[in-house]
Amino acid sequence: MRKFDAIIIGSGPNGLAAAITFQQQGLSTLLVEGADTIGGGMRTKELTLQGFQHDVCSAIHPMAMASPFFRSLPLETFGLSFVKPKYAAAHPLLGGETGILYHSLTETVQALGPDGDVYRRLVENVIEHWDELAPDIMGPLCLPKHPLLLARFGLNALRPASWTARRFSTAAAKALWAGMAAHGIQPLTNWTTSAIAIVLSAVGNKYGWQIPVGGSQSIANALLQYYQSLGGEVQTDFWVEDIRDLPAYKVLLCDMTPKQLLQLKGVDFTNSYRRRLARYRQGMGVFKVDWALSEMTPFKDLRCQEAATVHLGNTYAEIVESERLGHLGRQVDRPFVLFSQQSAFDRSRAPEGKHTGWAYCHVPNGSTIDYTEIIENQIERFAPGFKDTILAKHSFSPAQLERYNPNYIGGDINGGVMDITQLYSRPILALNPYRTALENMYICSSSTPPGGGVHGMCGYHAARMALNEHFGVVVKR
Structure with a gap:
């Protein structure tokens, strides 16, 4: 050889x-x-x-x-090639409001109303200077190429997401922020969790969350x-x-x-x-479910059908508690669920008139609990009738994910x-x-x-x- x-x-x-x-x-x-x-x-x-x-x-x-x-x-x-849904992310609340991450800073700021200026101050610098910041943010710890820009980003990014959430006044803005930060798969009280939310929001406004x-x-x-x-x-x-x-x-x-x-x-x-x-x-694991569906998911707020990702965790407080319990190794009965229906934007994903559903939630690392019904119950809160659309399903527990991909230790997708x-x-x-x-x-x-x-x-x-x-x-x- x-x-x-x-x-x-x-x-x-x-x-x-x-x-x-x-x-x-x-x-x-x-x-x-x-x-x-x-x-x-x-x-x-x-x-x-x-x-x-x-x-x-x-x-x-x-x-x-x-x-x-x-x-x-x-x-x-x-x-x-990629397709860009109308919205990057949607975060419905049971009270009727929905936080929306648009593919535009201006639209996101306008939709957030009284919290728009707070959001702008958090992400605008990253959006405008992403090309300069990206090598430092997405690289090893070393002498930064643009120290002043990075320092400005770091002032907000180093804070726990729970601290930054206090700057928002509305339930929709707080929930949208919590959903972004929860992508970090750790308690929102941890330092640097604001960085996750800032970067995901900023790249959503700049490039979109595409499929x-x-x-x-x-x-x-x-x-x-x-x-x-x-x-x-x-x-x-x-x-x-x-x-x-x-x-x-x-x-x-x-x-x-x-x-x-x-x-x-x-x-x-x-x-x-x-x-x-x-x-x-290792961090928390994930439990994932895929569905073959007879129709679009019947969200109460139909804008959720036009979002690349739907965050299902209700209020800021519920999401904080969900991530805290998972980190402590305890069962989460109302987990923060990330949901997508790619077939709504890419018709190659399902037979004519049918749809796919994709979702996961954060669970204790190596959890052996079957979260399939728990995830479906969480979706049902925001989309009554979802269970009636299920034709078939497939679940991945943390252990099954690790067997599928040995890099996912205990279901930890972040390595x-x-x-x-x-x-x-x-x-x-x-x-x-x-x-x-x-x-x-x-x-x-x-x-x-x-x-x-x-x-x-x-x-x-x-x-x-x-x-x-x-x-x-x-x-x-």
Whole structure:
């Protein structure tokens, strides 16, 4: 077997990004995937009935649209296209109000009424200067390229979302803010949770929360085809348990979590590094349900049918309590549910006249409780009659998600909790968190900065470091 310049284990968005970054430099690479198809969290399958295409994991991709790396690639040439629903997100309340994140700062501010100016002050700087801020926000902790802009962002971003919520006066604005912050999958009282809400809101206003035509697998397919057009090689159906089974290589990049790295055979990590990896903390898990539906979901507020994502958690107080209980390892009876109906915007997802439904909620890591009915009950609160539209369903518990994708430890889709102690110091606190204790082995998963999401930036940064340290190639960030 010939020797490769780099082998990348794992074909999720970060593994693909690392492989592409290497291949763009004309080096020889091999992308290794254990499953029979590439994609990691970007896969689309018939999980319920024939003709119903469900996104197995990720579905809506605000950070893919905002990723400097993804935006630098000619993915449209390889068949990738997105559809933009009328609204990025909708957050209905039982009292009748609905918070709306529009694909426009002006419209969002107007809709928030007395809270519009507060919202503007939180996100306007990020929207206007995203191109300058993105490399710092979506990268490792290092000397910022635009320190003043980053400092201005940090003044708001470092605060707990619960503190920032006090600046809003209306129930709809508070709830919309809580739903954005809850994407961080941690208590809203944690430091830096405002950063999650600010960035997701800002990129929603700037780029929109868009849906890939044909499903999330379309993103993976476009990345793969671009990689192969550069001469990259792929091997599927190859679960790597011992790195000595791999062909020869100069550099190894692993789209894996610390737990998986520790389980790899043939790796001579120092005891000190092993102890540091073992201290890495996982976050809450998720419980996910997909439905084949007979019709559109009958939301009380029909605007929810036109939103890419619907946040179902009712009030700010309910969402705060839901995330707090999940973090403490307790059952949540009225969880914060993220819901999408991609078939409303992409007719290829379901047979004519039928629809798909996609939802998940945050649960204690490794929870064994079946949340299917709990999630359906939460949807029913805001869309009476939803249960009557169900033709078939498929559920993923945290354990099942981990079996499907070993990176989801205990159902943790963020690759580890993204609180202030692990936001940039993931998996360890180091100037180069991507390099392991072996000088030619790197970790490029969401367990490195900037963390979870379909954006490829973890893989891109890991590849940049490896290229510089082993091949003398400098790729500007």
